Amino acid sequence: MSTTVSQLAHYNAKVARSRATSEPAWVRWSLIIIALLFLSLFLFIPLAAVFTEALRKGFETYIAALVEPDALSAIKLTLIAAAISLPLNLVFGVAAAWAIAKFEFKGKSILITLIDLPFAVSPVIAGLIYVLIFGLQGWFGEWLIDHDLKVIFAIPGIVLATIFVTFPFIARELIPLMQAQGKEEEEAGLVLGASGWQILWHITLPNIKWGLLYGVILTNARAMGEFGAVSVVSGHIRGMTNTMPLHVEILYNEYNYAAAFAVASLLAFLALVTLALKSYIEWQSAHSVIAAKPVDE
Amino acid sequence: MAKHKQKNVLPGFNLSLGYTLLYLSLIVLIPLSAAFFKTTELTFAEFWHTVTTPRVVASYKLTFGASLFAAIINAIFGLLTAWVLTRYTFPGKKLVDALVDLPFALPTAVAGIALTAVYATNGWLGSILEPHGIKVAFTPLGVVVALTFIGLPFVVRTVQPVLEDLEAETEEAAASLGANRWQTFRRVILPALWPALLTGFALAFARAVGEYGSVIFIAGNMPMVSEITPLIIITKLEQYDYTGATAVAVVMLVISFLLLFAINGLQWWSSRRNSASR
Amino acid sequence: MSIEIRNIKKEFGNFTALDNVNLDVPNGELVALLGPSGCGKTTLLRIIAGLESPDHGSIHFHGEEATDRDVRERQVGFVFQHYALFRHMTVFENVAFGLRVRPKKTRPTEAEIHRRVHQLLELVQLDWLADRYPPQLSGGQRQRIALARALAVEPKVLLLDEPFGALDAKVRKDLRRWLRRLHDELHITSVFVTHDQEEALEVADRIVVMNHGRIEQIGSPQEVYDNPASPFVYKFLGNVNQFNSRVNEGQAHIGDISLSLNQHHSIQNSNALAYVRPHDIEVFTEPNGEQTLQAIVSYIHAAGPSVRLELQPVNESDTIEAEISRERFRELALNQGAHVYLKPRRVQVFLETGTTTPS
Numbered sequence: 012m013s014t015t016v017s018q019l020a021h022y023n024a025k026v027a028r029s030r031a032t033s034e035p036a037w038v039r040w041s042l043i044i045i046a047l048l049f050l051s052l053f054l055f056i057p058l059a060a061v062f063t064e065a066l067r068k069g070f071e072t073y074i075a076a077l078v079e080p081d082a083l084s085a086i087k088l089t090l091i092a093a094a095i096s097l098p099l100n101l102v103f104g105v106a107a108a109w110a111i112a113k114f115e116f117k118g119k120s121i122l123i124t125l126i127d128l129p130f131a132v133s134p135v136i137a138g139l140i141y142v143l144i145f146g147l148q149g150w151f152g153e154w155l156i157d158h159d160l161k162v163i164f165a166i167p168g169i170v171l172a173t174i175f176v177t178f179p180f181i182a183r184e185l186i187p188l189m190q191a192q193g194k195e196e197e198e199a200g201l202v203l204g205a206s207g208w209q210i211l212w213h214i215t216l217p218n219i220k221w222g223l224l225y226g227v228i229l230t231n232a233r234a235m236g237e238f239g240a241v242s243v244v245s246g247h248i249r250g251m252t253n254t255m256p257l258h259v260e261i262l263y264n265e266y267n268y269a270a271a272f273a274v275a276s277l278l279a280f281l282a283l284v285t286l287a288l289k290s291y292i293e294w295q296s297a298h299s300v301i302a303a304k305p306v307d308e
Numbered sequence: 309m310a311k312h313k314q315k316n317v318l319p320g321f322n323l324s325l326g327y328t329l330l331y332l333s334l335i336v337l338i339p340l341s342a343a344f345f346k347t348t349e350l351t352f353a354e355f356w357h358t359v360t361t362p363r364v365v366a367s368y369k370l371t372f373g374a375s376l377f378a379a380i381i382n383a384i385f386g387l388l389t390a391w392v393l394t395r396y397t398f399p400g401k402k403l404v405d406a407l408v409d410l411p412f413a414l415p416t417a418v419a420g421i422a423l424t425a426v427y428a429t430n431g432w433l434g435s436i437l438e439p440h441g442i443k444v445a446f447t448p449l450g451v452v453v454a455l456t457f458i459g460l461p462f463v464v465r466t467v468q469p470v471l472e473d474l475e476a477e478t479e480e481a482a483a484s485l486g487a488n489r490w491q492t493f494r495r496v497i498l499p500a501l502w503p504a505l506l507t508g509f510a511l512a513f514a515r516a517v518g519e520y521g522s523v524i525f526i527a528g529n530m531p532m533v534s535e536i537t538p539l540i541i542i543t544k545l546e547q548y549d550y551t552g553a554t555a556v557a558v559v560m561l562v563i564s565f566l567l568l569f570a571i572n573g574l575q576w577w578s579s580r581r582n583s584a585s586r
Numbered sequence: 587m588s589i590e591i592r593n594i595k596k597e598f599g600n601f602t603a604l605d606n607v608n609l610d611v612p613n614g615e616l617v618a619l620l621g622p623s624g625c626g627k628t629t630l631l632r633i634i635a636g637l638e639s640p641d642h643g644s645i646h647f648h649g650e651e652a653t654d655r656d657v658r659e660r661q662v663g664f665v666f667q668h669y670a671l672f673r674h675m676t677v678f679e680n681v682a683f684g685l686r687v688r689p690k691k692t693r694p695t696e697a698e699i700h701r702r703v704h705q706l707l708e709l710v711q712l713d714w715l716a717d718r719y720p721p722q723l724s725g726g727q728r729q730r731i732a733l734a735r736a737l738a739v740e741p742k743v744l745l746l747d748e749p750f751g752a753l754d755a756k757v758r759k760d761l762r763r764w765l766r767r768l769h770d771e772l773h774i775t776s777v778f779v780t781h782d783q784e785e786a787l788e789v790a791d792r793i794v795v796m797n798h799g800r801i802e803q804i805g806s807p808q809e810v811y812d813n814p815a816s817p818f819v820y821k822f823l824g825n826v827n828q829f830n831s832r833v834n835e836g837q838a839h840i841g842d843i844s845l846s847l848n849q850h851h852s853i854q855n856s857n858a859l860a861y862v863r864p865h866d867i868e869v870f871t872e873p874n875g876e877q878t879l880q881a882i883v884s885y886i887h888a889a890g891p892s893v894r895l896e897l898q899p900v901n902e903s904d905t906i907e908a909e910i911s912r913e914r915f916r917e918l919a920l921n922q923g924a925h926v927y928l929k930p931r932r933v934q935v936f937l938e939t940g941t942t943t944p945s
Binding site for chain 2: 032033034038039042043045046047049050052053054055056057058060061064099102103106107109110111113114115116120122124125126127128129130131132133134135136139140141142143144146148149150171174175178194197198201206207210211229232235236237238239242243255256257259260263268271272275278279281282283285286287289290
C-alpha cells in the first residue's frame with residue numbers, strides 16, 4: 012500500500028509543480044495557445060475538412076460514392092492486401108524479436124538497422140524495386156509471362172509493396188519490449204520442463220500481447236493507407252487493382268471531389284479508430300506496468 | 309567441445325534467426341539490390357548525366373530544401389507541443405495528445421487532398437492568406453505544409469518521454485541556485501533534450517525526403533518549380549524509362565541510408581546520455 | 587541427489603567467471619555459495635542448473651555425468667533472483683505450470699494437479715492466494731510462490747539465486763528461518779547463492795566462500811568463521827582488525843607484542859598480516875605486566891548488546907575496533923580519550939604466501 016501512496020505522491024509532484032519550477036500563468040497560456048494554433052493549422056482543420064467536404068453535397072451523394080461498385084472493389088482489395096501482409100509481418104516480427112531480444116550474436120545491431128531500412132526508403136522506390144524484379148523487363152519478367160502469371164499491375168504486386176512498407180512495424184515494437192522483459196521467465200519455463208513452443212505460447216506471447224497488438228494496429232493503418240508504393244505497382248485499373256487511397260486519387264483527379272472525400276472520410280475514420288485503439292492499448296499496458304511494480308511489505 | 313560453446317539454453321535461435329534473415333532478404337535486401345544492379349546498365353557518365361539534369365537537380369533542391377524547412381518547423385513547434393503536453397493541463401489535453409499521431413495513421417493521399425482543400429485559394433485557410441499575397445497550394449510552400457504535416461509526430465514523440473522522465477529535482481536545484489525559469493530552460497532542460505530533439509528532427513527530415521502521397525496533390529507538380537524527386541521517378545517510370553528512374557532512385561536510396569545511419573547513431577547517443585545520467 | 591563439480595572453467599569474453607572450480611555437494615545438504623558480486627557464484631549456480639554451459643570441466647549428478655544434459659532433463663528446481671513468476675498467470679497456474687507442460691503420457695490428471703498444487707501452496711502457507719496474480723503479491727509472498735513452483739516438479743536438486751536479496755530486512759530474517767525449517771522437512775539437496783555472510787552463516791549446513799571465480803574455502807559456518815583459510819575470508823566474514831606484522835623464526839611481531847607461533851620456525855624476517863576479531867581483543871586500563879599495545883579511545887559506540895570501541899594505537903596509524911561486554915565496559919569506566927592497553931586473544935597470521943599460522 013505504501014508504494015501506491017508514494018507513487019501517487021510522486022505523480023502529484025509531477026503535475027502540481029512548485030512555483031520555482033513552473034512558469035507564470037500568462038506564459039503557460041500563451042504557450043498552450045501557440046501549440047494548439049500550430050496543431051490546428053496542420054492537423055485539426057485539415058481533418059475537419061475531410062468530413063465537411065465529404066458531406067458537402069449531402070448525405071445521399073456521400074453514401075452513393077461509397078456503395079458504387081468501383082469503390083466497393085477498392086475497399087475489398089484494400090482489405091485483402093492488409094489481411095495478407097499483416098500475418099506475414101506478424102510472424103516475422105515475433106521471430107526477429109525472439110532472435111534479437113533473447114540471444115547474443117555478432118552483427119545484431121546491423122540486423123536491427125537492416126530491419127529499419129524500409130522506414131528510410133521512399134515508398135515510390137519501394138514500388139520501383141518490385142517493378143525491376145517482376146515487371147515486364149524485370150529479372151523474372153519473361154518467366155512470369157511464360158507461365159501466365161502477373162505480379163506487377165496485379166494483386167500480388169500490391170501485396171508485396173504493402174508488406175515492404177509495413178515490414179518493420181511489429182518487429183520494431185517487440186524488440187525493445189522483449190529486451191526489457193529479459194529472459195528469466197522463459198528460463199523459468201525451461202527449468203520447469205516446457206518445450207520451446209510451450210514457452211512461446213504460454214509465457215512469451217501473453218507477456219507481449221499489448222506490444223504485439225500495438226504493432227498490428229500500426230501495421231494495419233499503414234497497410235490500408237499506403238499510397239506511393241502501391242501506386243507504382245498497381246497500374247490503376249479501375250475496379251481491378253485500385254485500393255482505397257488510389258481510388259481517392261482517381262476520383263480527385265476527375266474533379267469528383269465529393270466522392271473523393273467520401274472515400275477519404277472512410278479512411279480518416281479508420282485512422283481515428285486506430286488512434287483510439289492505440290490510446291486504449293497505451294493505457295492498458297501502462298496500467299499493467301504499474302500493477303506489475305513490486306510491492307514490498 | 310563445440311557443444312560447450314553454446315551460450316544460451318533457450319530454444320529456437322537457429323529457426324528464428326534463419327527465418328528473420330530469409331524473410332528480410334526476400335522482401336527487402338534482394339529487391340533493394342535490384343535497384344543497384346539496374347544502374348550498372350549505365351556507364352558512370354550516363355548515370356551522372358541522368359541524375360544531374362536541371363529538372364532533376366531542381367527537384368533535389370525542392371525535396372531537400374522543403375524537407376529541411378519542414379523539419380525545422382517541426383523541431384520548434386514539436387518541442388513546444390511536447391512541452392505543453394507534459395507540463396501543463398488544459399481542457400481536452402488527452403484528445404490533443406492522441407491526435408498528434410494522426411499523421412502516422414491517416415493515409416497520405418487523404419492528408420494530401422485535405423491539405424489542398426484547406427490551403428487552396430478558395431479553402432478555409434487559403435482564402436484568408438490569399439489577400440495577404442500568400443499562396444500555399446500549388447507552390448513550394450504547399451510542399452512545406454504537406455511535409456510538416458507528415459513529420460509532425462516525430463519530434464513530439466521523441467521529446468515527450470525524455471521530458472516526462474526529467475527529474476523535477478534538477479530544476480529545483482537550478483532554482484535554488486538562483487537561476488530564473490528561462491536560464492533553467494536554456495542551461496538545464498534544453499541540453500538534456502538535445503539528443504531526443506535532434507533524433508526527432510532527423511526522423512522527420514528522413515520521412516519528408518521520401519514522401520510522395522501527401523505532396524503531389526498540393527504541390528502543383530510544375531517541373532523546375534514544385535516537382536519533388538519521388539515524382540520524377542514516377543514520371544520516368546510512366547515513360548518506361550526504367551534505368552533513368554532507377555538512377556534517380558539510387559541517389560535517393562544512398563542519401564536515405566546515410567540518414568538512417570545518422571539516426572541510429574543519434575539514438576545510440578541519446579540512449580547512452582539518458583542511461584549515463586541515471 | 588549429490589552433485590559433483592569437476593574443474594569447471596567459464597569465461598565471458600576476457601572476464602574469467604569461474605577458474606577451475608571443484609566442489610562436492612553431498613545428498614540432502616543445504617549449501618551456500620557466498621561471495622561478493624562478480625565472484626562467479628551465480629554463474630556456478632546456473633551451470634549446475636544447465637542454464638549456462640561451462641567452457642571446461644564436468645558436472646555429475648549422483649555420480650552420473652550430466653554436463654551436456656538438457657535443463658529440462660536435469661530435474662532441478664530453480665528459484666530466480668527476481669522470482670520470474672509468470673505475471674499473466676494466477677498463483678495457482680504458476681505452480682501448476684511445470685505439471686501442465688509435461689507430455690500427455692506423464693501429465694497428471696487435472697484432479698491430481700489440483701491436489702498437488704494445493705498441497706504445495708499449503709506447504710508455503712499461501713493457499714489463500716491461489717487466485718491472485720503475481721503483481722498483487724508482496725515480495726516475500728512471491729518468493730514463497732516461486733519456491734512452490736520450483737518444488738512442483740519434484741526436483742532432485744533445489745537451486746536458489748539470491749533468494750532473499752530483493753526483500754527488506756525483517757521479511758528476509760523470517761524467510762531465512764522458514765527456508766531452513768523447510769529444508770529440514772524435505773531434505774532435498776539445495777544450493778543457494780548469497781552475498782550476505784549473515785544469511786549464509788545462519789541458514790547453510792556448509793558454506794562455499796568464493797572470490798574472483800575461485801573457491802577460497804569450504805566448511806561449516808563455524809569452521810569458516812573461526813578458522814578462515816585466507817585474508818579474504820577473514821575480511822568477508824565479519825569484522826576484523828588487520829595488523830602489519832613481521833614473522834621471524836617462529837615469532838610474530840606486532841608493534842611491541844611478540845607471539846610465538848607453532849609454525850614458520852625457519853622463516854627469517856618476513857612480512858605478514860595478522861588478523862584479530864574485535865571481540866578477541868582484551869582491554870585493560872593498566873599495563874598489567876603483559877605484552878600489550880597502547881592505544882587511546884577515540885570513540886565509544888555504547889548502544890547495542892555489546893560496546894564497540896574505536897581505538898587509536900599509539901605507534902600505528904590504522905584505527906582498531908574492539909568489542910567488549912557491557913559489564914566489562916562498566917568495570918573499566920572508560921571515557922573518550924582514555925589511555926588503554928590491548929591484548930589480542932586470538933591472532934591469525936598470514937605470510938605473503940598465504941599459509942595460515944594460528945598462534
